Amino acid sequence: MSNKADAAVEPVPTPQRLAVDVRNVSLTFATGDGKVEALSSVSLQIADGEFVSFIGPSGCGKTTMLRVIADLQQPTSGTLLVNGMSAEQARLERRYGYVFQAPALFPWRTIEKNLRLPLEIMGFSDSEQRQRAARYLALVNLTGFERKFPWQLSGGMQQRVSIARALSFDPALLLMDEPFGALDEIVRDHLNEQLLQLWDKTGKTVLFVTHSIPEAVFLSTKIVVMSPRPGRIIDVIDCSFPRDRTLEIRESPEFLKIAQRVRAGLRAGHSYDE
């Protein structure tokens, strides 16, 4: 598994199945004061098993990008394949799990019932639901909290529940929209490490939107730097740290070099704007 990250550096990797294939996708919103180009002919190929971070200032379309892939929004033009099928079909076949900025747990359900909600909707059997709820709660270290209600948990724990919920039906693709944005630095570091282990264990493809450069560099195999007005991709950076990296790599010169390149990309996008 660990040499896959190395493979990403090679110019032409052995033909892998693409988890996400975005070609010339544009999305224009009609707002009160004219049209806003949220995405301007964006193209991006993401291989199976990658961890891709989207970074950029607010309004650069990174969240829109994720929502388009999730079929929560439809592009104005361009083609888009998720797991080799259309975004709508991928959504209907429940091929991805989505984690939002906020945990968005259902306050009237216990933690276990929250985890079982997507399984209920998808028609899993009762025993299967119970089994999976237990397994995925254990995966995010929350065994013992089954009968608690969301308000009895801290923000970090709630977000872990929402990650477990997104994983519970075992989708190949995990879409995460600034999942740790509202958490403090220390909790965030912990969750970053846990997420990385989770990714390593499950081998899923993760698409991760963030504001934080260290977070992006630490987590990713590939960093997509975006810039606003119109939303577009200005740089795609490969990150070749081993899959079982630890927080210590953040002190390494290589880490700093990549962070530097991300920052330069962000700055370039910004000055272009002004």
Next chain:
Amino acid sequence: MTNSALALPEPVSGALKRRPLVLRYAPIATIVLVLIAVWYVAAVLMNLSLVRDGFEREETPYTVSDLLAGTMSAERPLLPAPHQVISAFADSVFGYAPTAPRSLVYHSGVTLSATMLGFALGALLGIALALMIVHSRVLEKSLLPWIICSQMVPILALAPIFVVVLGAMGLQGLLPKSIISAYLCFFPITIGMVKGFTSPDPMQLDLMRTWSATQRQVLSRLRWPSAVPYLFASLKVAITISLIGAIVAELPTGAEAGIGARLLAGSYYGQTIQIWSALLASAILASGLIGLVGLAEKMVGLRMGARP
């Protein structure tokens, strides 16, 4: 990471915040006492000329204390004193068998059954209308104006029409009263439930979409539970309205039984004490009904993980 380190601290025990019983009920007791005092003063002032005229007509000599005593015990006072109302109320509640036509329990029971049936019909209608409005913009545009119009016509004008029309269709007794009561009480439920069904967070709705949930699943698992707090708020308003509706419906129907019938009979014969004790009965009924809805709300809240 230890789980306990991230857990919220246990909420401060309620006993610390709870004040002694006497202190908690002191404000409300004070207000009740003040109201009773005002009521007595008003009874004296309003009944004074009535009592004096009585003495003068019979040409009996009277003193001030005779006058005062008279205002407290007149048979048909303009405003009966509180103790007169209470004793008449107690008489008509405990003095007769609960099925006797003079028993207030009997009359309350008649009105209560119309109220409950009307409330049930109104709640069903209110929720059904809200569901239609939430799920279809066409229905929202076509239904909502009529729903609002329906509440602008005074029920006192409509009630006799209802009774006549329903009577012509062979419906008599409980049902016409319940329908009038339902007509009044569905409105707050519709308005509350439209708000409730549209209250889920956009993020929660998006989540349901990512799981490609059906409309019915979104309704049962998200919209309906989100609407529960709105449901109880509107049920509390609706249940008092449906009681009022049932009483009003008894006026033009010439009903022989029910709180409305007691009020009507009382005003025909100038039996103010009877009117007031019927009013007292309806007030007690209304608070009991609201209390019941509140209790149901608490129980449902506990099951749905409300903070204690």
